[in-house]
Amino acid sequence: MSQNPFLTPPGSQPASLRTASSETVQVARPIPVHLGPGSDAISVVLPAAETVPAQDAGLNEKQAPAEQNKNKASLWSRLTRKGGKNETPGNETFNEKARPTTVAPPAAPNAEKRSLKQRFVDSYRKDYCPREAPTVVLPSCPTDKEKYSYMSMNRWPIILGGLLSALSLTAGAWLFIKTEWYFFWYALYAVWTEVYIFMSLGVTIFGKRFDLKGHNQKLRDHPLTVETAPTVDIYLPVCKEPIEVLANTWKHVAAMRYPGLKMQPVVLDDGAQDEVKSLAATFGFRYIVRDDRPLLKKSGNLRNAFNHTSGDYFVVFDADFCPRPDFLEELIPIHLANPKLAIVQTPQFFRAPGEQTWVEQGAGSVQEYFYRLIQPCRNTWGAAICVGSNAVYRREALAAVGGTAAAECSEDVHTGFYAVNRGWELAYAPIVLACGICPDTPRAFFSQQMRWCTGSLSLLTHRDFWKSDLAFKQKLCYLSGMMYYSSVATAAFFNPLPASVLLWTRPELMKYYNLFFALPSLLVGLIVIRAWARSPYTLSVQYTQVIMAYAYLQSFLDRIFGTKLSWVPSGDNKSHKNNRYRNMRVLAWCWTIAHNGLLISASVYRIMGGLAWWQVFPALLLDAFNLFIVHRFLFYVHAKEA
Secondary structure, three states: OOOOOOEEOOOOOOOOOOOOOOOOOOOOEEEEEEOOOOOOEEEEEEOOOOOOOHHHOOOOOOHHHHHHHHOOOOHHHHHHOOOOOOEOOOOOEOOHHHOOEEEOOOOOOOHHHOOHHHHHHHHHHHHOOOOOOOOEEEOOOOOHHHHOOOOOOOOHHHHHHHHHHHHHHHHHHHHHHOOOHHHOHHHHHHHHHHHHHHHHHHHHHHOOOOOHHHHHHHHHHOOOOOOOOOOEEEEEEEOOOOHHHHHHHHHHHHOOOOOOOOEEEEEEEOOOOHHHHHHHHHHOOEEEOOOOOOOOHHHHHHHHHHHOOOOOEEEEOOOOOEEOOOHHHHHHHHHHHOOOEEEEEOOOEEOOOOOOOHHHHHHHHOOHHHHHHHHHHHHHOOOOOOOOOOEEEEHHHHHHHOOOOOOOOOHHHHHHHHHHHOOOEEEEOOOOOEEEOOOOOHHHHHHHHHHHHHHHHHHHOOHHHHOOOOOHHHHHHHHHHHHHHHHHHHHHHHOOHHHHHHHHHOHHHOOHHHHHHOHHHHHHHHHHHHHHOOOOOOHHHHHHHHHHHHHHHHHHHHHHHOOOOOOOOOOOOOOOOOHHHHHHHHHHHHHHHHHHHHHHHHHHHHHHOOOOHHHHHHHHHHHHHHHHHHHHHHHOOOOOOO
């Protein structure tokens, strides 16, 4: 077994938890961790937490755009870049303090002398059939540049590209539908998808950007001092996540600045592990294990914590999210400025360094679109959603219902919705204040996406949503989220059909220029969004979107047939056996073979019958690209299966 770089000989002293002053200085020092009764003490060496001067907590509104433009990458560099070791979402090279820490074995001797064949085999095993679980790439808190990287939506390239794609796809779909009367079934899919697309475009077009000037005014109007600062509990729900992930997160939590001793981190351990209890004691964090676990899973854990704490506000950090030292300094004043505010939500932010797996890179990059563009626009209509982690909750707003919502999946979305329905407000601030890690295998990512979709479906199919007092525009925003899930789930099956059907039924209508109806969508996904994104928007995003489609489909099937899924903690990147994942892969194989067989056989048959090959070639080329995108999901073998 390789030596863990975090482990050093015991005998070191614990690091300081917090200070009363506004100046915080953290140094790298080992922290002893006792791994249960009867085991020897070891020490986890935690790199120094990045500190941010107190006076920089609120960046001047004139400085933020300047800072973005100063380091803006060229269009060509953004289109051609790949995730690298030192790359941030702004295509920047960040300093050593901000570099993600990799828990990995040392490089093998003479690795540079490996043959081309050996390097190919290594690359193949990493991407398709790893022999062991992927190494953990630990995050650090966001840098000053990353903090404001989501401030500029720069939405018009996305809007114009999306509008062109929607119009071209609509034209192509209806030309196909009107070809024969028995193609009417395709109209159901076309209408549903078009309604979602234009609804989403409407929200994006009329949404407003975040008011940075107003935000900084709130910071000045409500300075945090020992006298004015409210008490805050930091909820740290955990359930059998890797100990190095917890230690990395908690050292960032310990580095958060807050006046006096009014901040109390609380570890909520649903795994009831002795090593977690010891680590919590080392940091000086309060430790709670509930008696009724696993009732309501994470929701039950948070509700139990609500009953055993008393802070005016509480913050939730998932096991892997590392906050900046100024996290509370940026968000508590927003609450103080608005007594009707129940929740302030911030982005879930992820880096995509080269050490990560293709799943982690794609899963992290795909989130930027939602947190940088969709959430700020929904916030305009009072319909931003709560995503749980990286948010500050007002205790008073949840006291009447005993804390967060009692839901088995996506309690965060339910908590935000019901708070708004009771007359409270939910605000979204696109300030990147915490950085986390994504699932690193297709199965883990599949489970996460299925859980998110299931939570949204459970809310929007409940009568409470339709009978709620939310405004019509707010309900439309929530509905667009559900329609997104359904559109993605069905696109994998409906999009390839027209070419095969036309070849078999109306070959004279099969023309090479039919591809132009799909070309704008292809260009938007591969070029426009890649140029817009600050994170490396590589083909890994396309690979993970295939997994998302089948995960959403499974969620809809579960909802229709009333079946339930097992819960996997967000920070747990281990591969968990899941029959739903297996079943969806079987379905993906069957569908891929079926529709490719139909298209290829029809193409051969019609070409042999006299149809010009160039009329069919564009459709085959597009099908080959789709096959390339789906092949990672089809062929990946998890470490325990290899």
